[in-house]
Amino acid sequence: MKRFLLIVLVIIIAVFTTGFFLPKEKTVTQTLNATIPFDGISRAIVNKNQWQNWWPGKVVNDSTVSYQEKDITINLLLLNGFKATVKDGSNWVFLDFQSAATYNAETALTLTTTISLSSNPFLKVFQYMTVGSSLKKWESLLQSLKTNFSDIQKIYGFDIQLGKVPNSSYISAQQNYDHAPTNEELYRLIDEVKNYIAGENAKVMNDPILNIVKESDKAYTAMVAVATDRDLPGKGRFMLKQMMLGNLVVAKVTGGPAIIEKCRQAVQFYVSDYRKVSPAIAFERLISNRLTTDSTQWVTTINYPVFQ
Structure with missing residues:
Protein backbone atom coordinates (compact mmCIF):
# COMPACT_ATOMS: atom_id res chain seq x y z
CA MET A 1 0.00 0.00 0.00
CA LYS A 2 2.82 2.34 0.92
CA ARG A 3 4.55 1.48 -2.35
CA PHE A 4 1.39 2.31 -4.29
CA LEU A 5 1.04 5.65 -2.52
CA LEU A 6 4.70 6.36 -3.20
CA ILE A 7 4.20 5.68 -6.91
CA VAL A 8 1.15 7.94 -6.99
CA LEU A 9 3.11 10.66 -5.20
CA VAL A 10 5.99 10.35 -7.66
CA ILE A 11 3.56 10.63 -10.59
CA ILE A 12 1.90 13.70 -9.07
CA ILE A 13 5.27 15.34 -8.48
CA ALA A 14 6.39 14.47 -12.02
CA VAL A 15 3.20 15.89 -13.54
CA PHE A 16 3.44 18.99 -11.38
CA THR A 17 7.08 19.52 -12.28
CA THR A 18 6.41 18.98 -15.95
CA GLY A 19 3.45 21.37 -15.88
CA PHE A 20 5.43 23.95 -13.94
CA PHE A 21 8.19 24.07 -16.54
CA LEU A 22 5.94 23.87 -19.60
CA PRO A 23 5.55 27.20 -21.46
CA GLY A 157 -16.15 40.35 -57.45
CA PHE A 158 -16.22 39.26 -61.10
CA ASP A 159 -14.92 36.37 -63.19
CA ILE A 160 -12.01 38.23 -64.80
CA GLN A 161 -10.14 36.20 -67.39
CA LEU A 162 -7.29 36.53 -69.85
CA GLY A 163 -8.29 36.13 -73.48
CA LYS A 164 -7.42 37.24 -76.98
CA VAL A 165 -8.70 40.11 -79.10
CA PRO A 166 -11.13 38.32 -81.46
CA ASN A 167 -11.23 40.76 -84.40
CA SER A 168 -8.71 43.07 -86.01
CA SER A 169 -10.76 45.13 -88.52
CA TYR A 170 -13.26 47.66 -87.19
CA ILE A 171 -15.20 50.58 -88.55
CA SER A 172 -15.71 53.26 -85.92
CA ALA A 173 -17.64 56.49 -85.58
CA GLN A 174 -17.49 59.22 -82.97
CA GLN A 175 -20.10 61.66 -81.70
CA ASN A 176 -19.95 64.56 -79.24
CA TYR A 177 -22.85 65.29 -76.87
CA ASP A 178 -23.67 68.00 -74.37
CA HIS A 179 -25.24 65.34 -72.13
CA ALA A 180 -24.73 61.71 -71.25
CA PRO A 181 -25.75 59.92 -74.47
CA THR A 182 -28.91 57.84 -74.26
CA ASN A 183 -29.14 54.25 -75.45
CA GLU A 184 -31.29 55.43 -78.34
CA GLU A 185 -28.56 57.84 -79.44
CA LEU A 186 -25.84 55.22 -79.07
CA TYR A 187 -27.70 52.59 -81.07
CA ARG A 188 -28.49 55.16 -83.72
CA LEU A 189 -24.74 55.67 -84.08
CA ILE A 190 -24.13 51.91 -84.10
CA ASP A 191 -26.75 51.45 -86.83
CA GLU A 192 -25.04 54.10 -88.95
CA VAL A 193 -21.80 52.14 -88.72
CA LYS A 194 -23.53 48.87 -89.57
CA ASN A 195 -25.24 50.48 -92.57
CA TYR A 196 -21.90 51.77 -93.82
CA ILE A 197 -20.41 48.26 -93.51
CA ALA A 198 -23.34 46.78 -95.43
CA GLY A 199 -22.96 49.46 -98.10
CA GLU A 200 -19.38 48.28 -98.63
CA ASN A 201 -20.62 44.68 -99.12
CA ALA A 202 -18.84 43.58 -95.97
CA LYS A 203 -20.03 41.52 -92.98
CA VAL A 204 -20.48 42.41 -89.34
CA MET A 205 -18.34 39.95 -87.35
CA ASN A 206 -19.12 40.64 -83.69
CA ASP A 207 -21.20 42.62 -81.19
CA PRO A 208 -20.52 46.38 -81.19
CA ILE A 209 -18.02 47.96 -78.82
CA LEU A 210 -18.42 51.25 -76.98
CA ASN A 211 -16.35 53.77 -75.10
CA ILE A 212 -17.69 56.99 -73.57
CA VAL A 213 -15.40 59.74 -72.31
CA LYS A 214 -16.83 62.33 -69.95
CA GLU A 215 -14.97 65.62 -70.42
CA SER A 216 -17.32 67.58 -68.15
CA ASP A 217 -20.97 67.61 -67.10
CA LYS A 218 -21.83 69.02 -70.51
CA ALA A 219 -19.23 67.40 -72.71
CA TYR A 220 -19.31 63.69 -73.59
CA THR A 221 -17.63 61.87 -76.46
CA ALA A 222 -18.96 58.48 -77.53
CA MET A 223 -17.01 56.15 -79.80
CA VAL A 224 -18.61 53.02 -81.22
CA ALA A 225 -16.99 50.41 -83.42
CA VAL A 226 -18.18 47.30 -85.24
CA ALA A 227 -15.92 44.46 -86.38
CA THR A 228 -15.89 43.58 -90.08
CA ASP A 229 -14.62 40.64 -92.13
CA ARG A 230 -11.95 42.77 -93.81
CA ASP A 231 -10.36 46.20 -93.79
CA LEU A 232 -12.66 48.85 -95.26
CA PRO A 233 -11.72 52.33 -96.44
CA GLY A 234 -12.49 55.20 -94.12
CA LYS A 235 -15.01 57.72 -95.41
CA GLY A 236 -16.31 60.87 -93.72
CA ARG A 237 -17.07 60.13 -90.08
CA PHE A 238 -16.43 56.40 -90.57
CA MET A 239 -12.86 55.39 -89.78
CA LEU A 240 -10.97 52.13 -90.13
CA LYS A 241 -9.57 50.91 -86.82
CA GLN A 242 -7.11 48.04 -86.82
CA MET A 243 -6.83 46.30 -83.47
CA MET A 244 -3.80 44.19 -82.69
CA LEU A 245 -4.79 40.55 -82.12
CA GLY A 246 -3.10 40.48 -78.75
CA ASN A 247 -4.04 39.79 -75.17
CA LEU A 248 -7.20 40.96 -73.48
CA VAL A 249 -8.39 41.13 -69.89
CA VAL A 250 -12.12 40.51 -70.06
CA ALA A 251 -15.00 40.20 -67.59
CA LYS A 252 -18.67 39.54 -68.28
CA VAL A 253 -21.28 41.39 -66.25
CA THR A 254 -25.08 41.25 -66.18
CA GLY A 255 -26.96 44.36 -65.08
CA GLY A 256 -27.33 48.08 -65.52
CA PRO A 257 -24.94 51.07 -65.37
CA ALA A 258 -24.06 50.74 -61.67
CA ILE A 259 -22.91 47.12 -61.86
CA ILE A 260 -21.17 47.77 -65.18
CA GLU A 261 -19.18 50.59 -63.60
CA LYS A 262 -18.34 48.35 -60.64
CA CYS A 263 -17.06 45.69 -63.02
CA ARG A 264 -15.04 48.27 -64.94
CA GLN A 265 -13.34 49.36 -61.71
CA ALA A 266 -12.64 45.73 -60.77
CA VAL A 267 -10.97 45.13 -64.14
CA GLN A 268 -8.88 48.26 -63.69
CA PHE A 269 -7.80 47.03 -60.25
CA TYR A 270 -6.91 43.65 -61.77
CA VAL A 271 -4.80 45.25 -64.51
CA SER A 272 -3.03 47.45 -61.95
CA ASP A 273 -2.49 44.66 -59.39
CA TYR A 274 -0.96 42.34 -61.97
CA ARG A 275 1.21 45.21 -63.30
CA LYS A 276 -0.10 44.83 -66.83
CA VAL A 277 0.60 47.46 -69.48
CA SER A 278 -2.15 48.44 -71.88
CA PRO A 279 -1.62 49.54 -75.50
CA ALA A 280 -5.19 50.85 -75.84
CA ILE A 281 -8.17 52.11 -73.87
CA ALA A 282 -10.68 49.80 -72.23
CA PHE A 283 -14.06 49.32 -73.91
CA GLU A 284 -17.45 47.72 -73.42
CA ARG A 285 -18.80 45.07 -75.75
CA LEU A 286 -22.61 45.19 -75.90
CA ILE A 287 -23.63 41.53 -75.94
CA SER A 288 -27.36 42.16 -75.49
CA ASN A 289 -29.39 44.89 -77.17
CA ARG A 290 -30.03 47.52 -74.50
CA LEU A 291 -33.03 48.88 -76.38
CA THR A 292 -34.96 45.61 -76.17
CA THR A 293 -33.63 44.22 -72.87
CA ASP A 294 -34.43 45.28 -69.32
CA SER A 295 -31.38 46.94 -67.74
CA THR A 296 -31.19 44.26 -65.05
CA GLN A 297 -30.55 41.75 -67.85
CA TRP A 298 -28.05 43.69 -69.93
CA VAL A 299 -25.09 41.50 -70.78
CA THR A 300 -21.84 43.38 -71.26
CA THR A 301 -18.17 42.54 -71.28
CA ILE A 302 -15.49 44.91 -70.02
CA ASN A 303 -12.40 44.53 -72.20
CA TYR A 304 -8.91 45.80 -71.47
CA PRO A 305 -6.18 45.20 -74.09
CA VAL A 306 -2.82 44.34 -72.47
CA PHE A 307 0.65 43.43 -73.71
CA GLN A 308 0.99 40.33 -71.54
Whole structure:
Protein backbone atom coordinates (compact mmCIF):
# COMPACT_ATOMS: atom_id res chain seq x y z
CA MET A 1 0.00 0.00 0.00
CA LYS A 2 2.82 2.34 0.92
CA ARG A 3 4.55 1.48 -2.35
CA PHE A 4 1.39 2.31 -4.29
CA LEU A 5 1.04 5.65 -2.52
CA LEU A 6 4.70 6.36 -3.20
CA ILE A 7 4.20 5.68 -6.91
CA VAL A 8 1.15 7.94 -6.99
CA LEU A 9 3.11 10.66 -5.20
CA VAL A 10 5.99 10.35 -7.66
CA ILE A 11 3.56 10.63 -10.59
CA ILE A 12 1.90 13.70 -9.07
CA ILE A 13 5.27 15.34 -8.48
CA ALA A 14 6.39 14.47 -12.02
CA VAL A 15 3.20 15.89 -13.54
CA PHE A 16 3.44 18.99 -11.38
CA THR A 17 7.08 19.52 -12.28
CA THR A 18 6.41 18.98 -15.95
CA GLY A 19 3.45 21.37 -15.88
CA PHE A 20 5.43 23.95 -13.94
CA PHE A 21 8.19 24.07 -16.54
CA LEU A 22 5.94 23.87 -19.60
CA PRO A 23 5.55 27.20 -21.46
CA LYS A 24 2.45 29.24 -20.73
CA GLU A 25 1.37 29.03 -24.35
CA LYS A 26 1.68 26.90 -27.47
CA THR A 27 2.45 28.75 -30.72
CA VAL A 28 2.46 27.47 -34.28
CA THR A 29 3.20 29.54 -37.40
CA GLN A 30 2.33 28.41 -40.91
CA THR A 31 2.67 30.06 -44.32
CA LEU A 32 0.95 29.29 -47.63
CA ASN A 33 1.03 31.19 -50.92
CA ALA A 34 -2.09 32.55 -52.63
CA THR A 35 -2.03 33.13 -56.38
CA ILE A 36 -3.35 36.71 -56.34
CA PRO A 37 -1.18 39.84 -55.90
CA PHE A 38 -0.90 41.46 -52.49
CA ASP A 39 -2.73 44.67 -53.51
CA GLY A 40 -5.87 42.74 -54.42
CA ILE A 41 -5.83 40.74 -51.19
CA SER A 42 -5.10 43.81 -49.05
CA ARG A 43 -8.03 45.64 -50.65
CA ALA A 44 -10.34 42.72 -49.84
CA ILE A 45 -9.13 42.56 -46.22
CA VAL A 46 -9.50 46.27 -45.50
CA ASN A 47 -13.01 46.51 -46.97
CA LYS A 48 -15.25 44.82 -44.41
CA ASN A 49 -18.10 44.81 -46.94
CA GLN A 50 -16.11 42.29 -48.98
CA TRP A 51 -15.47 39.82 -46.16
CA GLN A 52 -18.60 37.84 -46.98
CA ASN A 53 -17.06 37.11 -50.40
CA TRP A 54 -13.89 35.41 -49.12
CA TRP A 55 -14.25 34.55 -45.43
CA PRO A 56 -14.56 30.71 -45.16
CA GLY A 57 -17.42 30.83 -42.70
CA LYS A 58 -20.07 33.29 -41.56
CA VAL A 59 -19.64 37.05 -41.16
CA VAL A 60 -21.65 37.88 -38.04
CA ASN A 61 -20.98 41.63 -37.85
CA ASP A 62 -18.18 44.17 -38.32
CA SER A 63 -16.07 42.67 -35.53
CA THR A 64 -17.18 39.04 -35.35
CA VAL A 65 -16.88 36.13 -37.78
CA SER A 66 -17.33 32.42 -37.27
CA TYR A 67 -15.43 29.37 -38.41
CA GLN A 68 -16.48 25.79 -37.73
CA GLU A 69 -19.13 27.11 -35.32
CA LYS A 70 -16.60 29.10 -33.29
CA ASP A 71 -17.12 32.86 -32.98
CA ILE A 72 -13.94 34.82 -33.67
CA THR A 73 -13.54 38.39 -32.44
CA ILE A 74 -11.51 40.65 -34.74
CA ASN A 75 -9.55 42.81 -32.31
CA LEU A 76 -7.41 44.68 -34.83
CA LEU A 77 -7.78 45.09 -38.60
CA LEU A 78 -4.60 45.88 -40.50
CA LEU A 79 -3.76 46.70 -44.12
CA ASN A 80 -2.27 43.24 -44.49
CA GLY A 81 -4.25 41.13 -42.05
CA PHE A 82 -5.90 41.01 -38.65
CA LYS A 83 -5.48 39.94 -35.04
CA ALA A 84 -8.27 37.97 -33.41
CA THR A 85 -9.26 35.86 -30.40
CA VAL A 86 -11.53 32.85 -30.05
CA LYS A 87 -12.56 30.58 -27.17
CA ASP A 88 -11.99 26.97 -28.23
CA GLY A 89 -13.18 24.65 -25.50
CA SER A 90 -11.34 25.66 -22.32
CA ASN A 91 -8.55 27.37 -24.26
CA TRP A 92 -8.21 30.93 -25.46
CA VAL A 93 -6.77 31.01 -28.97
CA PHE A 94 -5.05 34.06 -30.44
CA LEU A 95 -4.90 34.34 -34.24
CA ASP A 96 -2.44 36.62 -36.02
CA PHE A 97 -3.02 36.60 -39.77
CA GLN A 98 -0.70 38.50 -42.10
CA SER A 99 -0.15 38.73 -45.84
CA ALA A 100 2.95 39.87 -47.72
CA ALA A 101 3.89 40.31 -51.36
CA THR A 102 6.19 37.66 -52.78
CA TYR A 103 6.99 36.97 -56.43
CA ASN A 104 5.14 35.90 -59.58
CA ALA A 105 2.11 37.96 -58.50
CA GLU A 106 1.63 35.77 -55.42
CA THR A 107 0.98 36.62 -51.77
CA ALA A 108 2.36 34.83 -48.73
CA LEU A 109 -0.34 34.16 -46.13
CA THR A 110 0.92 33.57 -42.61
CA LEU A 111 -1.21 32.47 -39.67
CA THR A 112 0.32 32.41 -36.20
CA THR A 113 -1.87 30.49 -33.78
CA THR A 114 -1.19 30.89 -30.07
CA ILE A 115 -3.08 28.82 -27.50
CA SER A 116 -2.97 30.16 -23.97
CA LEU A 117 -2.51 27.45 -21.33
CA SER A 118 -3.66 27.34 -17.72
CA SER A 119 -1.44 28.50 -14.86
CA ASN A 120 -2.45 25.31 -13.04
CA PRO A 121 0.43 22.85 -13.71
CA PHE A 122 -1.84 19.79 -13.76
CA LEU A 123 -4.38 21.35 -16.12
CA LYS A 124 -1.56 22.75 -18.25
CA VAL A 125 -0.18 19.25 -18.86
CA PHE A 126 -3.61 18.03 -19.95
CA GLN A 127 -4.11 21.04 -22.23
CA TYR A 128 -0.67 20.62 -23.74
CA MET A 129 -1.48 17.03 -24.64
CA THR A 130 -4.81 17.96 -26.27
CA VAL A 131 -4.00 21.17 -28.17
CA GLY A 132 -3.25 19.17 -31.33
CA SER A 133 -6.89 18.91 -32.40
CA SER A 134 -7.39 22.62 -31.87
CA LEU A 135 -4.29 23.48 -33.88
CA LYS A 136 -5.51 21.33 -36.78
CA LYS A 137 -8.72 23.37 -36.88
CA TRP A 138 -6.77 26.59 -37.37
CA GLU A 139 -4.47 24.90 -39.88
CA SER A 140 -7.58 24.23 -41.95
CA LEU A 141 -8.54 27.92 -41.61
CA LEU A 142 -5.29 28.97 -43.29
CA GLN A 143 -5.85 26.43 -46.07
CA SER A 144 -9.37 27.79 -46.61
CA LEU A 145 -8.06 31.36 -46.68
CA LYS A 146 -5.46 30.36 -49.26
CA THR A 147 -8.16 28.79 -51.44
CA ASN A 148 -10.40 31.86 -51.25
CA PHE A 149 -7.56 34.33 -51.66
CA SER A 150 -6.60 32.50 -54.87
CA ASP A 151 -10.09 32.89 -56.33
CA ILE A 152 -10.34 35.83 -58.77
CA GLN A 153 -14.11 36.16 -58.42
CA LYS A 154 -14.02 36.17 -54.60
CA ILE A 155 -11.37 38.90 -54.52
CA TYR A 156 -12.42 41.10 -57.45
CA GLY A 157 -16.15 40.35 -57.45
CA PHE A 158 -16.22 39.26 -61.10
CA ASP A 159 -14.92 36.37 -63.19
CA ILE A 160 -12.01 38.23 -64.80
CA GLN A 161 -10.14 36.20 -67.39
CA LEU A 162 -7.29 36.53 -69.85
CA GLY A 163 -8.29 36.13 -73.48
CA LYS A 164 -7.42 37.24 -76.98
CA VAL A 165 -8.70 40.11 -79.10
CA PRO A 166 -11.13 38.32 -81.46
CA ASN A 167 -11.23 40.76 -84.40
CA SER A 168 -8.71 43.07 -86.01
CA SER A 169 -10.76 45.13 -88.52
CA TYR A 170 -13.26 47.66 -87.19
CA ILE A 171 -15.20 50.58 -88.55
CA SER A 172 -15.71 53.26 -85.92
CA ALA A 173 -17.64 56.49 -85.58
CA GLN A 174 -17.49 59.22 -82.97
CA GLN A 175 -20.10 61.66 -81.70
CA ASN A 176 -19.95 64.56 -79.24
CA TYR A 177 -22.85 65.29 -76.87
CA ASP A 178 -23.67 68.00 -74.37
CA HIS A 179 -25.24 65.34 -72.13
CA ALA A 180 -24.73 61.71 -71.25
CA PRO A 181 -25.75 59.92 -74.47
CA THR A 182 -28.91 57.84 -74.26
CA ASN A 183 -29.14 54.25 -75.45
CA GLU A 184 -31.29 55.43 -78.34
CA GLU A 185 -28.56 57.84 -79.44
CA LEU A 186 -25.84 55.22 -79.07
CA TYR A 187 -27.70 52.59 -81.07
CA ARG A 188 -28.49 55.16 -83.72
CA LEU A 189 -24.74 55.67 -84.08
CA ILE A 190 -24.13 51.91 -84.10
CA ASP A 191 -26.75 51.45 -86.83
CA GLU A 192 -25.04 54.10 -88.95
CA VAL A 193 -21.80 52.14 -88.72
CA LYS A 194 -23.53 48.87 -89.57
CA ASN A 195 -25.24 50.48 -92.57
CA TYR A 196 -21.90 51.77 -93.82
CA ILE A 197 -20.41 48.26 -93.51
CA ALA A 198 -23.34 46.78 -95.43
CA GLY A 199 -22.96 49.46 -98.10
CA GLU A 200 -19.38 48.28 -98.63
CA ASN A 201 -20.62 44.68 -99.12
CA ALA A 202 -18.84 43.58 -95.97
CA LYS A 203 -20.03 41.52 -92.98
CA VAL A 204 -20.48 42.41 -89.34
CA MET A 205 -18.34 39.95 -87.35
CA ASN A 206 -19.12 40.64 -83.69
CA ASP A 207 -21.20 42.62 -81.19
CA PRO A 208 -20.52 46.38 -81.19
CA ILE A 209 -18.02 47.96 -78.82
CA LEU A 210 -18.42 51.25 -76.98
CA ASN A 211 -16.35 53.77 -75.10
CA ILE A 212 -17.69 56.99 -73.57
CA VAL A 213 -15.40 59.74 -72.31
CA LYS A 214 -16.83 62.33 -69.95
CA GLU A 215 -14.97 65.62 -70.42
CA SER A 216 -17.32 67.58 -68.15
CA ASP A 217 -20.97 67.61 -67.10
CA LYS A 218 -21.83 69.02 -70.51
CA ALA A 219 -19.23 67.40 -72.71
CA TYR A 220 -19.31 63.69 -73.59
CA THR A 221 -17.63 61.87 -76.46
CA ALA A 222 -18.96 58.48 -77.53
CA MET A 223 -17.01 56.15 -79.80
CA VAL A 224 -18.61 53.02 -81.22
CA ALA A 225 -16.99 50.41 -83.42
CA VAL A 226 -18.18 47.30 -85.24
CA ALA A 227 -15.92 44.46 -86.38
CA THR A 228 -15.89 43.58 -90.08
CA ASP A 229 -14.62 40.64 -92.13
CA ARG A 230 -11.95 42.77 -93.81
CA ASP A 231 -10.36 46.20 -93.79
CA LEU A 232 -12.66 48.85 -95.26
CA PRO A 233 -11.72 52.33 -96.44
CA GLY A 234 -12.49 55.20 -94.12
CA LYS A 235 -15.01 57.72 -95.41
CA GLY A 236 -16.31 60.87 -93.72
CA ARG A 237 -17.07 60.13 -90.08
CA PHE A 238 -16.43 56.40 -90.57
CA MET A 239 -12.86 55.39 -89.78
CA LEU A 240 -10.97 52.13 -90.13
CA LYS A 241 -9.57 50.91 -86.82
CA GLN A 242 -7.11 48.04 -86.82
CA MET A 243 -6.83 46.30 -83.47
CA MET A 244 -3.80 44.19 -82.69
CA LEU A 245 -4.79 40.55 -82.12
CA GLY A 246 -3.10 40.48 -78.75
CA ASN A 247 -4.04 39.79 -75.17
CA LEU A 248 -7.20 40.96 -73.48
CA VAL A 249 -8.39 41.13 -69.89
CA VAL A 250 -12.12 40.51 -70.06
CA ALA A 251 -15.00 40.20 -67.59
CA LYS A 252 -18.67 39.54 -68.28
CA VAL A 253 -21.28 41.39 -66.25
CA THR A 254 -25.08 41.25 -66.18
CA GLY A 255 -26.96 44.36 -65.08
CA GLY A 256 -27.33 48.08 -65.52
CA PRO A 257 -24.94 51.07 -65.37
CA ALA A 258 -24.06 50.74 -61.67
CA ILE A 259 -22.91 47.12 -61.86
CA ILE A 260 -21.17 47.77 -65.18
CA GLU A 261 -19.18 50.59 -63.60
CA LYS A 262 -18.34 48.35 -60.64
CA CYS A 263 -17.06 45.69 -63.02
CA ARG A 264 -15.04 48.27 -64.94
CA GLN A 265 -13.34 49.36 -61.71
CA ALA A 266 -12.64 45.73 -60.77
CA VAL A 267 -10.97 45.13 -64.14
CA GLN A 268 -8.88 48.26 -63.69
CA PHE A 269 -7.80 47.03 -60.25
CA TYR A 270 -6.91 43.65 -61.77
CA VAL A 271 -4.80 45.25 -64.51
CA SER A 272 -3.03 47.45 -61.95
CA ASP A 273 -2.49 44.66 -59.39
CA TYR A 274 -0.96 42.34 -61.97
CA ARG A 275 1.21 45.21 -63.30
CA LYS A 276 -0.10 44.83 -66.83
CA VAL A 277 0.60 47.46 -69.48
CA SER A 278 -2.15 48.44 -71.88
CA PRO A 279 -1.62 49.54 -75.50
CA ALA A 280 -5.19 50.85 -75.84
CA ILE A 281 -8.17 52.11 -73.87
CA ALA A 282 -10.68 49.80 -72.23
CA PHE A 283 -14.06 49.32 -73.91
CA GLU A 284 -17.45 47.72 -73.42
CA ARG A 285 -18.80 45.07 -75.75
CA LEU A 286 -22.61 45.19 -75.90
CA ILE A 287 -23.63 41.53 -75.94
CA SER A 288 -27.36 42.16 -75.49
CA ASN A 289 -29.39 44.89 -77.17
CA ARG A 290 -30.03 47.52 -74.50
CA LEU A 291 -33.03 48.88 -76.38
CA THR A 292 -34.96 45.61 -76.17
CA THR A 293 -33.63 44.22 -72.87
CA ASP A 294 -34.43 45.28 -69.32
CA SER A 295 -31.38 46.94 -67.74
CA THR A 296 -31.19 44.26 -65.05
CA GLN A 297 -30.55 41.75 -67.85
CA TRP A 298 -28.05 43.69 -69.93
CA VAL A 299 -25.09 41.50 -70.78
CA THR A 300 -21.84 43.38 -71.26
CA THR A 301 -18.17 42.54 -71.28
CA ILE A 302 -15.49 44.91 -70.02
CA ASN A 303 -12.40 44.53 -72.20
CA TYR A 304 -8.91 45.80 -71.47
CA PRO A 305 -6.18 45.20 -74.09
CA VAL A 306 -2.82 44.34 -72.47
CA PHE A 307 0.65 43.43 -73.71
CA GLN A 308 0.99 40.33 -71.54
